[in-house]
Amino acid sequence: MSNRDVFRKQDPGAHPDFFRAEAAGLAWLADxxxxxxxxxxxxxxxxxxxxxxxxxxxxxxxxxxxxxxxRMHDAGAAGFGAAPDGYDGQLFIGRRPMSRTVHASWGEFYAVERVLPFVRIAVEAGSVTGRQLPDIERACDLIGGGALDDPEPPARLHGDLWNGNVLWSAHEVVLIDPAAHGGHRETDLAMLALFGCPHLDDILAGYEAAHPLRAGWRDRVPLHQLHPLAVHAAGYGAGYGRALHRAALATLELGGSR
Known part of the structure; x- marks a missing residue:
């Protein structure tokens, strides 16, 4: 094995679970x-x-x-928010810690563990304004109360499925840098759409052929983009805060609450 055959990432100052979480996520997706x-x-x-x-x-x-x-999504997870099987450490999305608290309902998990923690950071960073925050919180109340829940079981998510983590080779797509956990399968697809992905229509056609999505899934894309937008608002500025606010307003419309 030569250095040309491998890719080494290192950071002596990283959280002791940081690279362990990546390895556990990769193994879980490979399984x-x-x-x-x-x-x-x-x-x-x-x-x-x-x-x-x-x-x-x-x-x-x-x-x-x-x-x-x-098929990866259908392999499932122990619950909404569950870490990869057999992994007992901290979860991360990018460099930020991410909750591994498990909830029985998707909406409660998504609002409490995946959106609101990063909204709070975004507020402190000045990326979400006092005018935007009430609408975002109302959207989270709607979600957390179960109004947008459905019968879908916990899916095995990559969790950070933007285009940069999708590597194209001659014969297959290879996924890297997961933030793997149990969640809703539409969240992975919404993240692919958020940041753009080559051949997205073909990806979706292949997905639908294997496991059709519930009717109205396109209308729910903003709902499932709340998490990645909140994460990006926490670290990358007010432009993402504005996009998060727009997604929150679209979510309120889904629930008839705007």
Whole structure:
């Protein structure tokens, strides 16, 4: 094995669970059939992965990825908010700690553990204004109260599925840098749409062929973008705060509360 075959990430100052969480998430997704880099080594301050050779790909690869993503989601999780099976440490999204508290209902989990904690950080950072905050909190009250819950079981999520974590090779898509946990499958798809992804229509077609989405899923995209937008508002400025506010208003419309 040469250095050209592997990719090493290291940060001696990282939280001791940071790279462990990444390794556990990758293993959990792989157990569900998703192509991910093999973990060669992991420690408190580093992780060594197989290097992925990227190359242009087309709609056929995208369609297979969509089907694989649906099967990964269907592999499930122990609950809404659950960490990867067998992992006992802290979860992260990017560098930020993320709750692993499990809830019986999706709406309560999503509002309490995935949106509001990052909204509070965004308020402190000045990215969410006092005018925007009440609407965002009302949307979270609506969600947390169960008004937008459905019968979907907890899905096995990548959890940070933006385009930068989707690597295209000649024959398959490989996922990297998960924030893996149990959640709603539409949240992964909403994040793909939020930041743009090549061949997204083909990905969605492959997904629908494997496991059709519930009617009205396109209307629910802003609801499922609240989490990634709150995370980005916490760290990347007022533009994301404004986008978060717009998504909150769209969520209130879903519940007939605007």
């Amino acid at each position: 569900a059939g998703m192509p991910v880099p093999r973990v060669r080594e992991v420690g408190a301050g580093h992780i060594v992965l197989d290097r992925i050779t990227e190359s242009p790909s087309g709609g056929d690869v995208a369609g297979r990825f969509g089907s694989c993503l649906a």
